Amino acid sequence: TQQLLSEPSPEAPRPRPCRVSTADRSVRKGIMAYSLEDLILKVQDTLMLADKPFLLVLEEDGTIVETEEYFQALAGDTVFMVLQKGQKWQPPSEQGTRYQL
């Protein structure tokens, strides 16, 4: 008897939910991405960065995410931050303090 398995193959790429914040934490968007490359393209589009270069870092500590491998190892719903030229990661509390002044 022949049997068709309906389970997805482990190789089939599945999109991952990602949250992406601007450097000043004023805007945060939810984006589904199949890969780091896909996320980068969607971030350009969604945050309207045009062709300006940017880095994707972890919002929690500014770790630069630049390899597909590392991207895949991250938990779902990881919060990323976009850093454009001249922008620098800062911890949330410092920014909080700054806003209160």
Next chain:
Amino acid sequence: TQQLLSEPSPEAPRPRPCRVSTADRSVRKGIMAYSLEDLILKVQDTLMLADKPFLLVLEEDGTIVETEEYFQALAGDTVFMVLQKGQKWQPPSEQGTRYQL
């Protein structure tokens, strides 16, 4: 009857997510590494250290990580710090204070 086992063998090496910081904590990168040796090679590459010698220490307290065994015992997403010749581990708070001056 022939049976194919789809479980991964326990010996199959799996890469671990690591975060690696420069000594001044200005850059932190996410790197996947199969072993301490692999991490050292990737750090050389990613942080462009060329052939300059360096130590890998724990970012939190400067503990030198030099054996594979100890590396394997660390939790995923451990933060490492690269110390090159003349560089010395410093606690985050001191650096924080320095930046505020």
